[in-house]
Amino acid sequence: MIEAGLAPGDDSAVLEEVASEFRIRMTPAMQAAARPGTAADPIAAQFVPDARELDTRPEELLDPIGDDIHSPVPGLTHRYPDRVILHITKTCEVYCRFCFRREVVGEDGTLPEDDLTAALDYIARTPAIHEVILTGGDPLVLSPRRIAAVMARLTKIPHLDVVRIHTRIPVVAPDRIDAAMVAALRTERLAVWLVLHTNHANELTPDACAALARLADAGIPLLSQSVLLRGVNADADTLADLFRALIRNRVKPYYLHHCDLARGTSHFRTSIAEGQAIMAALRGRISGTCLPQYVLDLPGGHGKVPLGPGYLDETAPGRWLIRDWQGTPHEYRDPGA
Ligand code: SF4
Structure with a gap:
């Protein structure tokens, strides 16, 4: 990872500690898709080991x-x-x-x-x-x-x-x-x-x-x-x-x-x-x-x-308060209730 420029060289001790706990592998395709040196790169974040894994x-x-x-x-x-x-x-x-x-x-x-x-x-x-x-x-x-x-x-x-x-x-x-x-x-x-x-x-x-x-x-x-x-x-x-x-x-x-x-x-x-x-x-x-x-x-x-989110609450038997996609609530009477 360090040689590929995906992790800073001064991280080697941490990387070794993480590697002793969890396996490390990243394919050439993902190394090419990552942007080395970009701290918040979403590809690197998924595959490059991090000291926080020891927590x-x-x-x-x-x-x-x-x-x-x-x-x-x-x-x-x-x-x-x-x-x-x-x-x-x-x-x-x-x-x-x-x-x-x-x-x-x-x-x-x-x-x-x-x-x-x-x-x-x-x-x-x-x-x-x-x-x-x-x-x-x-x-x-x-x-x-x-x-x-x-x-x-x-x-x-x-x-x-x-x-x-x-x-x-x-x-x-x-x-x-x-x-x-x-x-x-x-x-x-x-x-x-x-x-x-x-x-x-x-x-x-x-x-x-x-x-x-x-x-x-x-x-x-x-x-x-x-x-x-x-x-x-x-x-x-x-x-x-x-x-x-x-x-x-x-x-x-x-x-x-x-x-x-x-x-x-x-x-x-x-x-x-x-x-x-x-x-x-x-x-x-x-x-x-x-x-x-x-x-x-x-x-x-x-x-x-x-896990939702949920869009409806039953306020009384057969009566619902239902939120639309913009969050606005609407009353709905369930004819089938
Ligand atoms: S999440 Fe990643 S490491 Fe885990 S089984 Fe899937 S490919 Fe393998």
Whole structure:
């Protein structure tokens, strides 16, 4: 990072201390997209280690969203009845400084074959499961051959309908989205959705947009998830730019995550009230197609909850006070009440 000019040379001792706690990696694509020497650069802020990561708060957790509590077999999280997360690798092409799985990512790579088989057996004997979410780490660090092999095994499980892939690869390493990777993601039977993790419009470089076009042109539906991050995107202008850029690239903004309680991430975290104010400022200003849902993953593994903001109060049975996008309240009598 210092050699690339992304961190000042006199920070080396701090960087070493942070590196002893959390993994560090930034791809050439993201190094090129960052603006070295710019203190508030939104790309550098996501990947360049910072002394503030050494500040651990009492409320911060090693497993912020409770993956382990809901793990029936290694490599699998079964939190909701109809879907599971399959952690097929713990490796990523970048290590985000705010990652909610920062305690486990980067550990020795791919899910061992025995564990993968046990996870697939669990899915096969649980007919309530309709959707498998491939994540990690980042599943698209794996070779197209390995991804195709996993997809083929999933396709054979008759009660599965959907595979969802959560990845940062199209923005951080767009060259990996080549014809072989696109072919590996397509199956004859299962619907495959790709959810792109991206937090700032500067990540959507021409190469990243080309990678997204390759996926969209192949008929793979694209969603996005972003994390609300102080110093990166925590204002309505920045998020409006990001969400419009995503829609231009045929990616539907899906989730805006409130920053999870991972260790050493308090400098990124806004309050919920700040997040709600940003979402309220975006409504009406950008198209509804651009608006994601603002959510919190409840600590302890209790799942995602929409954080609003709310627009209505029931003032009497069947009578509501509803605020429009500019904040003006209107009375509404619910004829169906
Ligand atoms: S790519 Fe995803 S899993 Fe990997 S470090 Fe970033 S947020 Fe964490």
